[in-house]
Amino acid sequence: xxxxxxxxxxxxxxxxRVVFRQQFATVEQxxxxxxxxxxxxxxxxxxxxxxxxEQPAFDRYYREMSKYEYAQRGGAESEYDxxxxxxxxxxxxxxxxxxxxxxxxxxxxxxxxxACIRDRGFPNVTGLDPSPACAATARRxxxxxxxxxxxxxxxxxxxxxxVVLMIGVLEHLRDLDRAFEHLRAVxxxxxxxxxxxxxxTAFADWPxxxxxxxxxxxxxxxxxxxxxxxxxRHGFTRTFLEQNHRDQSYKTVMSNISAVFRxxxxxxxxxxxxxxxxxxxxxRYLALCAAEDARLQGIIDxxxxxxxxIVVWGVGTHTTRLMxxxxxxAANIQAFVESNAxxxxxxxxxHPILAPDALRQRPEAVLISSRVFQQEIADQIRALGCSNxxxxxxxx
Numbered sequence: 001x002x003x004x005x006x007x008x009x010x011x012x013x014x015x016x017r018v019v020f021r022q023q024f025a026t027v028e029q030x031x032x033x034x035x036x037x038x039x040x041x042x043x044x045x046x047x048x049x050x051x052x053x054e055q056p057a058f059d060r061y062y063r064e065m066s067k068y069e070y071a072q073r074g075g076a077e078s079e080y081d082x083x084x085x086x087x088x089x090x091x092x093x094x095x096x097x098x099x100x101x102x103x104x105x106x107x108x109x110x111x112x113x114x115a116c117i118r119d120r121g122f123p124n125v126t127g128l129d130p131s132p133a134c135a136a137t138a139r140r141x142x143x144x145x146x147x148x149x150x151x152x153x154x155x156x157x158x159x160x161x162x163v164v165l166m167i168g169v170l171e172h173l174r175d176l177d178r179a180f181e182h183l184r185a186v187x188x189x190x191x192x193x194x195x196x197x198x199x200x201t202a203f204a205d206w207p208x209x210x211x212x213x214x215x216x217x218x219x220x221x222x223x224x225x226x227x228x229x230x231x232x233r234h235g236f237t238r239t240f241l242e243q244n245h246r247d248q249s250y251k252t253v254m255s256n257i258s259a260v261f262r263x264x265x266x267x268x269x270x271x272x273x274x275x276x277x278x279x280x281x282x283x284r285y286l287a288l289c290a291a292e293d294a295r296l297q298g299i300i301d302x303x304x305x306x307x308x309x310i311v312v313w314g315v316g317t318h319t320t321r322l323m324x325x326x327x328x329x330a331a332n333i334q335a336f337v338e339s340n341a342x343x344x345x346x347x348x349x350x351h352p353i354l355a356p357d358a359l360r361q362r363p364e365a366v367l368i369s370s371r372v373f374q375q376e377i378a379d380q381i382r383a384l385g386c387s388n389x390x391x392x393x394x395x396x
Contacts, residue, residue: 003036003051009176010046010226011233011272017042018050019282022214025323027315027348032061033216035324040282045275046226047200047282049219055175058217059150062172063130065342077112078376084246088167088258089116092194095240095260096122101162104128104154104186107169108146111138118144126161128154152178155185162188166195170230171218180234184263193236193261197222199243201281202255206245209371209394210293213285215317221282224257225275235268236261250375251396297326299393303367304331310391311362313337313377314369315348322369323349334364339380356384365389371396 007014016039023035036049077085096103099121105114108127111134118125127138127146135146147154164187173179187193200221203213213221222230228238241259248254303310304327312319312328315338322328329349336353338344343353359366359381366386368377371394378390 003033003053005050006048006052006174008039008041008044008046009048009174009220010230010275011041011044011270012177013041013043015042016040016048016050019279020211020214020286022049022211022321023324024216024317024320025329025349026320027343027353028346030061030065030343030346031216031320032057033219036214036219038214038221038282040279044226044229044272045278046229046272047221047223047278049214049221052174052219055173055178058172058174058219059130061217065340077110078249080247080249082112084248085113086116087246088113088196089120091258092117092163092165093120093122095192095194096163097192100124102126102160102188103163103165104161105165105167106151107166107172108138108144109134111142111144111146113165113167114138114144115142151182151186155182159186160188161186161191163192163194166193168196168198170195170227171197171220171222174219176220176230177234184235184265187263189263191263192239193231193263194259195227195261196256196258197227199223199255199257199281200285201277202243202245203281204284204288206253206255207288207292208252209318210289210296211321212317212371216320217317221278222257223275223277223281224259225273226278227257227259229272229275231259231261232267232269233272235263235265237264237267249372252372296322296393300326300328300331303391304328307332309334309364310367311335311337311354311359311364311388312367312369313381314373315343315353316370318371319369320348331367335362337366356380359384359386359388362388365391367391368393 018037020038036052039050102124104126106128108129114125135148138144138146201223239260246254246256309332344355346353366388
């Protein structure tokens with residue numbers, strides 16, 4: 001997990017200005033990155049995580065530790081995800097050239113989006129996901145054909161598609177130059193690429209847990225301008241772009257950019273129009289997070305000082321950041337609980353990570369370490385028949 005410097009993923013230059021340092025405690029053999037610098041490129045204004053591991057570390061994480069299998073729901077998405085994917089299908093469908101067009105969803109998870117697109121009259125749909133469990137879920141729930149391979153392996157297969165979807169993918173990729181080499185091989189001549197990425201210019205408009213948008217997985221931070229700079233450099237021209245937002249869970253909203261680009265190698269242009277919006281968005285977001293983090297730190301200080309035995313539910317970005325940057329590690333933690341079965345049997349700073357069912361035999365209070373899923377976790381605990389006291393961090 002040793003981090004290395006990288007050039008700006010938008011323009012390729014190596015001239016960063018660091019605006020924040022993110023840190024995480026690590027789950028044994030699981031967490032892909034222990035921290036990074038949030039940087040703004042002095043050349044083009046793009047924002048990205050610097051000082052991170054090479055791409056194979058992230059590929060291994062998504063293959064072995066996928067959190068998109070929804071084991072606690074039998075593989076099914078939440079109601080919020082279902083609505084979001086229906087909305088995306090409604091946006092995508094008018095851009096698909098014909099009923100015979102071949103559509104590929106990169107990082108398809110459970111395959112729900114492809115099922116929505118198929119239901120709109122486009123039957124030639126294929127998924128791509130590194131997780132075998134996600135592929136199995138897509139086949140079981142929606143009869144979607146999913147290739148369990150990397151984008152690079154798909155590029156080597158010789159298959160080509162008229163429309164490629166990348167929903168919440170580009171922000172996860174360290175090596176974007178290599179990814180676009182593979183995309184150009186996978187997308188048919190003049191084919192379309194539909195992308196959705198979080199919108200860094202609006203992070204501050206939709207409150208979340210402090211610094212949650214600087215996650216262990218999100219390592220590129222896009223504005224509309226930086227996204228266009230990236231696409232133009234790799235030979236894609238914009239045909240549609242809008243800034244919007246997506247409901248992520250109960251009272252949690254994600255900023256978003258939706259865009260369609262057409263592959264046009266002749267139009268490839270290394271000139272980047274300077275992006276002033278990313279830095280301004282980060283400044284607003286960092287100020288908001290600092291105030292909310294101070295409140296959170298006070299709650300955790302009191303919990304640590306009390307010495308009260310607790311079980312912490314969740315070992316993702318929220319928890320691992322607090323374990324590294326607050327006194328949560330000094331609290332009287334007896335164990336962690338996590339819905340993602342890939343973490344069961346591992347440890348976080350010496351404490352075991354247990355399956356949710358184990359809570360039935362535990363008397364401790366449960367600290368719900370999540371804002372996005374706070375209500376869902378509370379409901380899950382009660383559905384288990386557990387009467388443990390619940391400690392929540394957010395008024396949502």
